Amino acid sequence: MSAATTSTRPGGRSARVRAAVHRAVEEFLADNPAEGLTLPLIATRAGVHPTTLYRRWGSVADLMADVASSRFSGDIVVPDTGSLREDLRRWASDVATDLADPDTLAVIRASIGSSAEGGCACTADRHDQLTAMLDRERARGGAAPETPHAADMLLGPLYYRAIFTDEPADPGWTGQLVDTLLK
Amino acid sequence: MSAATTSTRPGGRSARVRAAVHRAVEEFLADNPAEGLTLPLIATRAGVHPTTLYRRWGSVADLMADVASSRFSGDIVVPDTGSLREDLRRWASDVATDLADPDTLAVIRASIGSSAEGGCACTADRHDQLTAMLDRERARGGAAPETPHAADMLLGPLYYRAIFTDEPADPGWTGQLVDTLLK
Numbered sequence: 001m002s003a004a005t006t007s008t009r010p011g012g013r014s015a016r017v018r019a020a021v022h023r024a025v026e027e028f029l030a031d032n033p034a035e036g037l038t039l040p041l042i043a044t045r046a047g048v049h050p051t052t053l054y055r056r057w058g059s060v061a062d063l064m065a066d067v068a069s070s071r072f073s074g075d076i077v078v079p080d081t082g083s084l085r086e087d088l089r090r091w092a093s094d095v096a097t098d099l100a101d102p103d104t105l106a107v108i109r110a111s112i113g114s115s116a117e118g119g120c121a122c123t124a125d126r127h128d129q130l131t132a133m134l135d136r137e138r139a140r141g142g143a144a145p146e147t148p149h150a151a152d153m154l155l156g157p158l159y160y161r162a163i164f165t166d167e168p169a170d171p172g173w174t175g176q177l178v179d180t181l182l183k
Numbered sequence: 184m185s186a187a188t189t190s191t192r193p194g195g196r197s198a199r200v201r202a203a204v205h206r207a208v209e210e211f212l213a214d215n216p217a218e219g220l221t222l223p224l225i226a227t228r229a230g231v232h233p234t235t236l237y238r239r240w241g242s243v244a245d246l247m248a249d250v251a252s253s254r255f256s257g258d259i260v261v262p263d264t265g266s267l268r269e270d271l272r273r274w275a276s277d278v279a280t281d282l283a284d285p286d287t288l289a290v291i292r293a294s295i296g297s298s299a300e301g302g303c304a305c306t307a308d309r310h311d312q313l314t315a316m317l318d319r320e321r322a323r324g325g326a327a328p329e330t331p332h333a334a335d336m337l338l339g340p341l342y343y344r345a346i347f348t349d350e351p352a353d354p355g356w357t358g359q360l361v362d363t364l365l366k
Contacts, residue, residue, distance in 0.1 A: 109295050109296055109298065110296060112292050112295045112296055112346060113292055113293060113295055113296010113297060114296060115292065120346065120347045122347065123347045123348075148350060151343070151348075152339075152340035152343070152344070152360070153336075153340070153363070155343055155347075156335075156339030156340035156341075156342075156343035156344075157335035157336070157339035157340075158339075159339075159342075159343050159346075159347065160334070160335070160338055160339035160342050160343060161335070161339075163295060163303065163342075163346075164303045164305065164306045164338075164342065165306075165334075167331060177335070180336070180363075
């Protein structure tokens with residue numbers, strides 16, 4: 001399998017390789033801590049030549065960023081109940097449920113662990129969803145906090161509990177986070 | 184170097200090996216993302232036989248938990264100004280300063296990335312410090328929030344910003360976190 005052959009193949013095969021590699025990463029993480037994840041191991045599991053992975057993603061960090069942004073894009077629907085408080089309550093509860101899934105956490109941990117600095121593709125979509133709800137409230141004439149403050153008060157505790165503690169994140173607790181933000 | 188020889192050596196040499204290995208981990212992380220960290224690489228850098236590391240720590244996860252708990256123990260002094268608000272403001276600012284250090288973040292990232300599940304040794308000391316300030320306020324007759332809520336409102340945003348965003352954490356912002364918690 002030469003570089004020229006695969007790099008000029010369009011669409012279908014490329015998408016299939018990406019799907020196989022993403023699935024291999026998620027399966028690997030379900031069985032192992034992130035520390036053992038290497039491109040050759042993922043290549044073997046995905047049935048793809050290691051060169052393909054190195055050429056396409058370059059590093060575990062780049063591959064994990066791709067897996068994370070794909071995994072967390074459009075996975076949670078932004079609620080639209082007509083009430084900002086109710087929207088945020090439902091959304092925060094959905095985020096908490098997602099974060100309680102060990103497979104979700106494994107992708108987040110691996111993505112954090114492999115990135116050398118700044119940011120994580122895990123939460124870009126969460127910020128967009130939050131902004132959408134806050135903007136909608138303002139559009140119908142209501143008052144709404146700015147996104148960075150809302151992220152501090154909602155995403156901060158949600159991700160902190162999931163990653164650093166063993167404390168549960170039940171709907172009663174996520175509802176209180178929303179009430180603290182909006183009071 | 185046989186297992187029997189080193190495992191029965193007490194005190195001095197054992198502490199020196201531990202210090203050398205911890206230093207090697209921190210130097211490695213300053214140069215590389217966590218993904219490349221393996222026990223053999225750390226052994227080489229520390230000038231220690233790999234077997235010693237496998238016997239003592241067993242895995243990268245266990246080694247990183249040891250490095251993290253050592254790194255974050257007693258590194259921040261709990262302020263005692265006589266005012267809970269002022270104590271929390273100084274402490275939150277100190278935590279933010281610590282989290283702005285790339286070497287600190289590298290240890291946290293590696294510790295998260297290598298742990299398969301639940302918790303992280305990075306923040307145990309932070310919880311104890313927070314509890315100490317809140318308990319002291321109650322002991323002198325004041326009202327103070329419970330530690331889990333205070334952790335949600337302070338450690339949540341502090342660690343979330345450091346790990347997931349590129350947003351700065353200046354003393355004005357950390358002061359607002361304290362004011363939101365105590366209002």
